[in-house]
Amino acid sequence: MERFIKKFSETGISDILEVGGKNASLGEMFTHLTTKGIQVPNGFSITAAAFRYFISFNRLEEKLETLMSGLDRKDFLNLNKTGAKARELIMGGVMPNDLRMAIIDAYDYLFDNADQEVAVRSSATAEDLPDASFAGQHESYLNISGHNALLLAVRRCFASLYTDRAIKYREDKGFDHSKVFLSVGVQQMVRSDIGCSGVGFTLEPESGFKDVVHIAGVWGLGENMVQGTVTPDEFLVFKPSLKRKLKSIIQKNLGSKCKMMVYAKKNDETNVTINKDTPWELREKFVLQDREIEQIANWALIIEDHYQKAMDFEWAKDGINHQLYIIQARPETVHSRKKTIQVKSCQIIEKGEEMTHGEAIGSMITAGFAKVLSSPEEAGKLKEGDILVTDTTSPDWDPILKKVAGIVTNKGGRTSHAAIIARELGVVAIVGTEDATTAIRDGDQITLNCAEGKIGYVYRGKLNWKETVTTVSHVHLPENVKAQLIIGEPEKAFPLSFFPNDGVGLMRLEFIINNYVQIHPMALVKFDQVKDEIDRVKIQNLTHSYPHKEQYFIDRLSQGVATIAAAFYPKEVIVRMSDFKTNEYAGLIGGKYFEPEEANPMIGFRGASRYYNKRYQEGFRLECEAMKVVRDEMGLTNVKLMIPFCRTVDEGKKVVALMETYGLKRGENGLQIFVMAEIPSNVLLAEEFAEIFDGFSIGSNDLTQLTLGIDRDSALIADLFDEQNAASKQLIVSMIKKANKLHKKVGLCGQAPSDSAAFTRLLVETGIDSIAFNPDALLRGIENINQALITDKNVLSERHSTYH
Numbered sequence: 001m002e003r004f005i006k007k008f009s010e011t012g013i014s015d016i017l018e019v020g021g022k023n024a025s026l027g028e029m030f031t032h033l034t035t036k037g038i039q040v041p042n043g044f045s046i047t048a049a050a051f052r053y054f055i056s057f058n059r060l061e062e063k064l065e066t067l068m069s070g071l072d073r074k075d076f077l078n079l080n081k082t083g084a085k086a087r088e089l090i091m092g093g094v095m096p097n098d099l100r101m102a103i104i105d106a107y108d109y110l111f112d113n114a115d116q117e118v119a120v121r122s123s124a125t126a127e128d129l130p131d132a133s134f135a136g137q138h139e140s141y142l143n144i145s146g147h148n149a150l151l152l153a154v155r156r157c158f159a160s161l162y163t164d165r166a167i168k169y170r171e172d173k174g175f176d177h178s179k180v181f182l183s184v185g186v187q188q189m190v191r192s193d194i195g196c197s198g199v200g201f202t203l204e205p206e207s208g209f210k211d212v213v214h215i216a217g218v219w220g221l222g223e224n225m226v227q228g229t230v231t232p233d234e235f236l237v238f239k240p241s242l243k244r245k246l247k248s249i250i251q252k253n254l255g256s257k258c259k260m261m262v263y264a265k266k267n268d269e270t271n272v273t274i275n276k277d278t279p280w281e282l283r284e285k286f287v288l289q290d291r292e293i294e295q296i297a298n299w300a301l302i303i304e305d306h307y308q309k310a311m312d313f314e315w316a317k318d319g320i321n322h323q324l325y326i327i328q329a330r331p332e333t334v335h336s337r338k339k340t341i342q343v344k345s346c347q348i349i350e351k352g353e354e355m356t357h358g359e360a361i362g363s364m365i366t367a368g369f370a371k372v373l374s375s376p377e378e379a380g381k382l383k384e385g386d387i388l389v390t391d392t393t394s395p396d397w398d399p400i401l402k403k404v405a406g407i408v409t410n411k412g413g414r415t416s417h418a419a420i421i422a423r424e425l426g427v428v429a430i431v432g433t434e435d436a437t438t439a440i441r442d443g444d445q446i447t448l449n450c451a452e453g454k455i456g457y458v459y460r461g462k463l464n465w466k467e468t469v470t471t472v473s474h475v476h477l478p479e480n481v482k483a484q485l486i487i488g489e490p491e492k493a494f495p496l497s498f499f500p501n502d503g504v505g506l507m508r509l510e511f512i513i514n515n516y517v518q519i520h521p522m523a524l525v526k527f528d529q530v531k532d533e534i535d536r537v538k539i540q541n542l543t544h545s546y547p548h549k550e551q552y553f554i555d556r557l558s559q560g561v562a563t564i565a566a567a568f569y570p571k572e573v574i575v576r577m578s579d580f581k582t583n584e585y586a587g588l589i590g591g592k593y594f595e596p597e598e599a600n601p602m603i604g605f606r607g608a609s610r611y612y613n614k615r616y617q618e619g620f621r622l623e624c625e626a627m628k629v630v631r632d633e634m635g636l637t638n639v640k641l642m643i644p645f646c647r648t649v650d651e652g653k654k655v656v657a658l659m660e661t662y663g664l665k666r667g668e669n670g671l672q673i674f675v676m677a678e679i680p681s682n683v684l685l686a687e688e689f690a691e692i693f694d695g696f697s698i699g700s701n702d703l704t705q706l707t708l709g710i711d712r713d714s715a716l717i718a719d720l721f722d723e724q725n726a727a728s729k730q731l732i733v734s735m736i737k738k739a740n741k742l743h744k745k746v747g748l749c750g751q752a753p754s755d756s757a758a759f760t761r762l763l764v765e766t767g768i769d770s771i772a773f774n775p776d777a778l779l780r781g782i783e784n785i786n787q788a789l790i791t792d793k794n795v796l797s798e799r800h801s802t803y804h
Contacts, residue, residue: 009027506642
């Protein structure tokens, strides 16, 4: 007689043909990983042989085969009827007595309690493809107890081989229905109905980035999360820090968790579940404590190491004994294969009526319906995929901009807020049109064309364009000049890490502060000075789980920076300390109480001058404490810090000394502190600044602005703004030469190297160490550097041998 029962303790991954992938994996973990500290609930499998015996005993083979032969395989119009009839046939069958007794004996033997609650789960397998995945196609039944309820649940699992979705899946995959069988797993029930549960991946599931563990969880049973009906809490754990026993949680996002699935009262044999509203105190609380997050992540490493492949898994926490368990694991199938990185380029095929034009941001084309808005308060009018048309943008717009397909503004140039954010978000934008809000009417369907150089065109209607996809596997990084990225949004970090790069040359804090923190740091330090009741409520809501409001700022900022630093680890990530202007700081929650009004914030109270000033010094302390967490507690020492808009040598000394008092001592734990070279004084007094800082990063946007006396946000004189102006280039060349002479690192972050191969060649010939590009310009920038190196190979080799 074929074997009907296999205990988990005698099952391994080689038993897929007998018990299916799900049960084989449970047996494998129970047998081999419980000795390594992973808790896996005990259980047994009812084998595929038992299923075949049930079908044979009830003489269902021919009936099911006839039923399936009558399936409409073109339009599947009779799928529902066919599936229902197949399930009815199986549910009408009789459980053979010997199989019935084998199931009852295994249940009674493994579980001391005669009414032990168990989970009864389907685990399909196929004769000719034992490694086939049937995830999500068949049914599971939870909180089953007692002999009768167990036998009914097993029969229902058998019947679920013919759910409509399972039938359609097999048709799509080309499986013979008669060659796919059902094994059933019976596993001790973890009481997550009064605890919590979730899933995890041993990589980042969106991008496939392999150095993190992604964990998600909800209160109660996990079905709500699987079905996508609630937003779970999400956690990211950085593997290298975890292995070194450092603080490894680099991201914690609180989900709404508005519903929780729990067991209903035992009013019938199936012990059905119900969905109820999650109490408010639980909605506002993370489902896991930090130590539990790290425990699950450590288990994930053990599982991944055992299977030698990326895995996804299910976990549960018992609300009675408060213990964590792994209740399932399977190979991850979406990203585990090597990714091929592709980049799109666009070309317009037809040109329609031009409505307006301005500065092109990026090089893509998009189309959508225009929404003409005057302020972020009108965000409710904006739908996913609309094109925002407005006068100008500020950081208040940032959360809104994530949903748009494009941006068109009256004001601003290529380095305005709208332009910077559009690049970071990968959104098509046309700025500085002067007349967009009058030339374009709300509701117009328009096309934005940024694929023809510096000028971007807005056309009426949806036009045709073609996209070309380029793979980057053939792209080779320059040998002597680093090609780095400019980045500010943590959500973009993991996908961008797959691009050829030498790290991050400029990581702006502003996006994280505006979107992840939202609150002005001084409003947290001096909450009593925030008088507006609306602002006070917003701050209380965001920080309610923190006994000390300052810690909220430190945690949110450190996690945002750590996500980017982890994505590029161990490559350097140069983090620029905050460089909002006063009007932008004032836009943060509570900010208006701590910011002066300035006629021209662009050259006012910004950068280094803020850090030691009593108006902001405590806010700078919080920034420094966050950076200390990233570097010292999380071990992300690839983070280097940079001071913006440092006007005088004395100012630089003050800031570096202040950072030391806050625990960021230059040279300690490998800490390097750079300075932005964006003011003519930085270039003219480079020798003095070099005594204070470890290197320079030329900010060509501000350096050009201050050299030519141009407000770079002014559309009226935007045509005069040119980083390749002779005066600007002279200062840039001077800065590079001085840095080389002083043996200090010097890089540049700006738009010009992307736009001009000649400008890039000038930088390379002069001796630049690194150039940072916006993501959409990285590949073109690498090509420009490589071309420049070919023409200047001898000079570069000689210079770098001396420098290094």
